[in-house]
Amino acid sequence: MTVDHAKPAAVGADRPAVKRTPAPKVRRRSDRDGKWWTPWLFLAPALILFVYFKFIPMITAVTMSFQDVQPYLGNQWVGGENYSTVLGDEAFHSAIWHTVVIAVGQTVGSMVIGLALALLMEGQSKRLKFLRSAAFLPVVVPIAVVAELWRIMYHPTEDGMLNSILGMVGLGPSGFINDPDTSMISVIITGIWRGAPYDMMIFLAGLAGIDRGLYEAATVDGASRWRKILHVTLPGLRSVFSILFVLAAIRGLRVFTEVFLLTNGGPNGSTEVAMTLIYKLGLEQNRLGVGAAGAVLLFLATLVLTLFVQVLRRRRDA
Amino acid sequence: MRKSRWIGVGLTVSALVLSGCSAGPAGTNVAQDTKAPLELWTRTTPGGAGEQATKRLAEAFEKATGFKVQVTAIFDDFETKLAQRAAQRDLPDIVMNDVTQVGTLKSQGLVREVEPGKIKHASELTEQALKSNQTPDGKLYGLPYSAQASALLIRKDWREKLGKAVPQSWAELADLAKAFTTGDPDGNGKNDTAGLTATLSTKRGYASWYFSNFLWAAGGDFITETGGGKYKPSMSTPESVAAVQYFRDLGCKDNVIQPGSVTMPTPATNETFEAGKAGMYVVGPYLLPRFDKSLGKDKYEVVPMPAGAKNSDVLAEGLSIYMMAGSPNQAGQDAFGDFAISTEGQKIGMEGESAFIVQLPVNKNVDITQVRSDPRWKTYAEIYAKSGHYAPSIPNWTPVRQDTADTVSALVADCKLDTKAELSKLDTKLTATLQQQGISAS
Numbered sequence A: 001m002t003v004d005h006a007k008p009a010a011v012g013a014d015r016p017a018v019k020r021t022p023a024p025k026v027r028r029r030s031d032r033d034g035k036w037w038t039p040w041l042f043l044a045p046a047l048i049l050f051v052y053f054k055f056i057p058m059i060t061a062v063t064m065s066f067q068d069v070q071p072y073l074g075n076q077w078v079g080g081e082n083y084s085t086v087l088g089d090e091a092f093h094s095a096i097w098h099t100v101v102i103a104v105g106q107t108v109g110s111m112v113i114g115l116a117l118a119l120l121m122e123g124q125s126k127r128l129k130f131l132r133s134a135a136f137l138p139v140v141v142p143i144a145v146v147a148e149l150w151r152i153m154y155h156p157t158e159d160g161m162l163n164s165i166l167g168m169v170g171l172g173p174s175g176f177i178n179d180p181d182t183s184m185i186s187v188i189i190t191g192i193w194r195g196a197p198y199d200m201m202i203f204l205a206g207l208a209g210i211d212r213g214l215y216e217a218a219t220v221d222g223a224s225r226w227r228k229i230l231h232v233t234l235p236g237l238r239s240v241f242s243i244l245f246v247l248a249a250i251r252g253l254r255v256f257t258e259v260f261l262l263t264n265g266g267p268n269g270s271t272e273v274a275m276t277l278i279y280k281l282g283l284e285q286n287r288l289g290v291g292a293a294g295a296v297l298l299f300l301a302t303l304v305l306t307l308f309v310q311v312l313r314r315r316r317d318a
Numbered sequence B: 001m002r003k004s005r006w007i008g009v010g011l012t013v014s015a016l017v018l019s020g021c022s023a024g025p026a027g028t029n030v031a032q033d034t035k036a037p038l039e040l041w042t043r044t045t046p047g048g049a050g051e052q053a054t055k056r057l058a059e060a061f062e063k064a065t066g067f068k069v070q071v072t073a074i075f076d077d078f079e080t081k082l083a084q085r086a087a088q089r090d091l092p093d094i095v096m097n098d099v100t101q102v103g104t105l106k107s108q109g110l111v112r113e114v115e116p117g118k119i120k121h122a123s124e125l126t127e128q129a130l131k132s133n134q135t136p137d138g139k140l141y142g143l144p145y146s147a148q149a150s151a152l153l154i155r156k157d158w159r160e161k162l163g164k165a166v167p168q169s170w171a172e173l174a175d176l177a178k179a180f181t182t183g184d185p186d187g188n189g190k191n192d193t194a195g196l197t198a199t200l201s202t203k204r205g206y207a208s209w210y211f212s213n214f215l216w217a218a219g220g221d222f223i224t225e226t227g228g229g230k231y232k233p234s235m236s237t238p239e240s241v242a243a244v245q246y247f248r249d250l251g252c253k254d255n256v257i258q259p260g261s262v263t264m265p266t267p268a269t270n271e272t273f274e275a276g277k278a279g280m281y282v283v284g285p286y287l288l289p290r291f292d293k294s295l296g297k298d299k300y301e302v303v304p305m306p307a308g309a310k311n312s313d314v315l316a317e318g319l320s321i322y323m324m325a326g327s328p329n330q331a332g333q334d335a336f337g338d339f340a341i342s343t344e345g346q347k348i349g350m351e352g353e354s355a356f357i358v359q360l361p362v363n364k365n366v367d368i369t370q371v372r373s374d375p376r377w378k379t380y381a382e383i384y385a386k387s388g389h390y391a392p393s394i395p396n397w398t399p400v401r402q403d404t405a406d407t408v409s410a411l412v413a414d415c416k417l418d419t420k421a422e423l424s425k426l427d428t429k430l431t432a433t434l435q436q437q438g439i440s441a442s
Helices: A003-013 A015-020 A023-033 A038-064 A081-088 A090-120 A126-140 A143-153 A161-168 A183-208 A212-220 A225-236 A238-253 A257-262 A274-284 A288-317 B002-022 B049-065 B078-087 B099-107 B120-124 B127-132 B156-161 B170-182 B203-218 B238-252 B266-274 B285-294 B330-341 B343-350 B375-387 B397-413 B419-436
Strands: B038-043 B069-074 B094-098 B143-149 B151-155 B194-197 B223-227 B230-233 B278-283 B300-303 B314-323
Touching: A038 A288, A081 A288, A090 A183, A090 A238, A090 A274, A126 A183, A143 A161, A143 A183, A143 A257, A183 A225, A183 A238, A183 A257, A212 A225, A225 A238, A238 A288, A257 A274, A274 A288, A274 B078, A274 B397, B038 B049, B038 B078, B038 B330, B049 B069, B049 B330, B049 B343, B078 B094, B094 B099, B094 B330, B099 B314, B099 B397, B120 B330, B127 B143, B127 B314, B143 B330, B143 B343, B143 B375, B151 B156, B151 B170, B151 B285, B151 B375, B156 B300, B170 B194, B170 B238, B170 B278, B194 B266, B203 B238, B203 B314, B203 B397, B230 B419, B238 B397, B238 B419, B266 B278, B266 B285, B285 B300, B285 B375, B300 B375, B314 B330, B314 B375, B330 B343, B397 B419
Parallel strands: B038 B069, B038 B094, B194 B278
Antiparallel strands: B094 B314, B143 B314, B151 B278, B151 B300, B223 B230
16 A cells, blocks of 8 residues: 555545645654554554453453354344343352452452562662562462462361461461361462562662662651651552552452362351352353353453442542 | 444444354254264263264264264363353263253253154153153153162271271261271371261362262252142252251261362362262262272272161262254264164173263163173172162253252351251242242142
């Protein structure tokens, strides 16, 4: 395609401007900006992949949520029936509640511990570099391995790893993931163990961006270490907090693998989260329509949450 | 304007792709080609003995008939992967999987009906195995090729050390389990053994699977047929409650079930038994080769489950060959099914000490004692014939199994729960499930 071919479109888009300016000027402008389709060419590989592997499946899922899906018998349009099935299901209500509890627990836990780790490991020393890498390890370990590790650590008898530690201080033995009273906190702890180092890395990056001069000024003013954290560090990390909060909240709402591998929602449904329930309904029971309805609802919840945080941020910044 | 044109193109492309995916009616009228290779999926560990045996069977079949077969072994999330292939409308031609899948596959239209007229050896199938593949309307949607039932595995060395007899009743079973838990049967001076190992995770509904060995023998049932293909839930009948109570007491009162059972799927449970952490295990014959190797053949014995209040029914299971819908080579599908259930196919499937895929033969003309000299196989064959109890073939057994697994697992996990109240709640859930499938009596 030559520039001339592209021109009619340009004229159509920007008619009054073209009328007033001579032709050479238009050509010069398009030379400077490159051809109109250049950015699209660069975006194309990603776009094509996204369309086929993300957006089409998403649209299909929305369609499926209104259907009784039977690929070989023909899908039946059932309207909102799948949604009323999901929304009327008590199991879904408690799954949503559990998801929120896990999301909040893991988000807050990871952020607090991540920040503590970051404050401890801030600095330039070589040794710190090694420590930081070591602390980051849980993030790169595959989640299946993490779950199996924690299952061994959570062994519910006195000779189990964590129970033998509890035994030393005169507690336990706890059932951990095998007891409905402690299963939720056990799953949350596993998530925090994995999520905190990730948060730590982002906090470290944020800490590096805080003006050293502020600390010096605070020291001159006679501020204690705690005051410096409270009045210099935390405000300086505000934008990091909001990014982490969105990331962690989305991660929390979609929690699946560790729950699936550790408890599969049990015992007595005490750790059933939205994703494990959707998996059971859709893929194990072959009720794809109902599962899709649950997935769409979860998507909407995530979307609303993200938008809510964005609005909140913008208002505070303004 | 430019933007909107591109969006338009994108939407058209998407629409084309979508309609391409969902065009056409049920995939029954596919152009036939007897040369098309058959894609076969079997639910077994990739690279394991089961895969080798399936390949051996496939090779013998290729040699005998000239059809081509490609064997794929899948173990994890088998049903999920199948559902994904179904959603793409590109199913494998043959699937070898649990018999309890028949209802789901049929009601989803994923399998085609087996025409007994086209399967020469169908008349040689045992009544019991054949029935397990029939839907309530008497039609056949899958061919059985292997059968099995549960037996009780006991650590013989432990039992003899403690001077106990093989349990003949449920009371004696509980008693032996208590002795195994508290009597230090492995002599290491530590209180680290359990009486019974049980798979009580809710994953795939394992807890329900395991518990059926206790439920039916006590006269209870998950759901009861009321006639005309209608069912009513029966987990809160006095018999079922008694069965649950007995099983629950093993975990809650006697503390003889291995710790952590409620989150353990089968691999972890098997390890508990072979690591010498538990003295008894109710399980099918497919684990014998594994335990012979890891534990030692002389260390444990295989006996029938002691009778419950009603009889000694245990869970019977089977494996079936499903002829999937939309296959371009139906003649090949039929031929494979026919070959696998023939005397020859069954014998190939039973070959070897560990790499076999047929547990108990489904062909009347095959005598297990002639193929396998080990008397434990005869024990299993007798249990299957006398006390084998299959789950009913309703349109979708999976939700029933999941719901019951949730409750059974919960009752063992949380000893504070009220048995009767939980089982009544379960019955309400089961009613909803049956209604959703259109087979509820009420």
